[in-house]
Amino acid sequence: MALKLYHCKGARSLRALWTLEEMGLPHELEVMEFPPRLRRDGYLAINPLGTVPTLTDGDITLTESAAICQYLVDCYGRDPANPSPLGLAPGDKDYGPYLNWLHRSDATLTFPQTIVLRYTQFEPPERRLKQAAEDYTQWFFARLRCVEEALASRDYLCAERFTIADICVGYALVLADRLGLSGGFKSNTEAYYRRLIARPGYLRAASL
Numbered sequence: 001m002a003l004k005l006y007h008c009k010g011a012r013s014l015r016a017l018w019t020l021e022e023m024g025l026p027h028e029l030e031v032m033e034f035p036p037r038l039r040r041d042g043y044l045a046i047n048p049l050g051t052v053p054t055l056t057d058g059d060i061t062l063t064e065s066a067a068i069c070q071y072l073v074d075c076y077g078r079d080p081a082n083p084s085p086l087g088l089a090p091g092d093k094d095y096g097p098y099l100n101w102l103h104r105s106d107a108t109l110t111f112p113q114t115i116v117l118r119y120t121q122f123e124p125p126e127r128r129l130k131q132a133a134e135d136y137t138q139w140f141f142a143r144l145r146c147v148e149e150a151l152a153s154r155d156y157l158c159a160e161r162f163t164i165a166d167i168c169v170g171y172a173l174v175l176a177d178r179l180g181l182s183g184g185f186k187s188n189t190e191a192y193y194r195r196l197i198a199r200p201g202y203l204r205a206a207s208l
């Protein structure tokens with residue numbers, strides 16, 4: 001096994017690192033200054049987009065955080081003698097919702113947050129856009145209703161257990177917290193978020 005993760009503290013690469021920690025998979029970790037395209041010599045040769053995460057596994061390279069989580073459970077969590085509970089497979093009852101949450105975690109939940117982050121923190125003061133930040137904050141909370149509703153009668157999003165769907169959606173809640181938006185979580189979401197970030201696997205990943 002030759003897994004290597006390129007990570008920046010607090011970035012989406014936390015999803016991949018959290019999955020590695022939950023699975024107990026041996027890996028090499030490189031923690032870089034953000035943004036790595038400017039701060040880590042040679043990073044664009046590894047990932048031409050300059051984004052994190054990047055996972056390499058021998059000559060395979062992945063750069064999408066939710067895809068990396070799925071790759072890890074599918075390629076390293078399917079030992080019939082000891083399958084990882086973090087992944088679902090076609091044929092599992094909740095496989096459809098599981099895939100939907102994996103994609104939703106980025107395409108629907110972190111997408112509006114990225115605009116808030118950019119126009120409240122990353123741009124220089126003269127380029128910040130209060131209106132865009134407010135509008136996309138509202139957009140985020142409108143989309144977050146799906147999480148609140150899904151948790152009305154269960155502790156985790158699918159399969160009645162903790163999976164990478166929770167890791168991927170959980171990162172959107174971590175980012176919301178970082179953006180100062182967690183005060184807007186409704187009760188199910190708030191309790192879920194507390195449950196996720198109390199996990200030893202999360203705590204280890206977040207500390208690195």
Ligand SMILES: N[C@@H](CCC(=O)N[C@@H](CS)C(=O)NCC(=O)O)C(=O)O
Nearest residue numbers: 011012035050051052053063064065
């Ligand atoms: N859809 C990608 C997004 C990757 C991404 O945009 N990562 C951000 C950090 S959270 C980044 O590296 N930004 C730095 C840059 O754009 O230079 C994923 O989920 O991995």
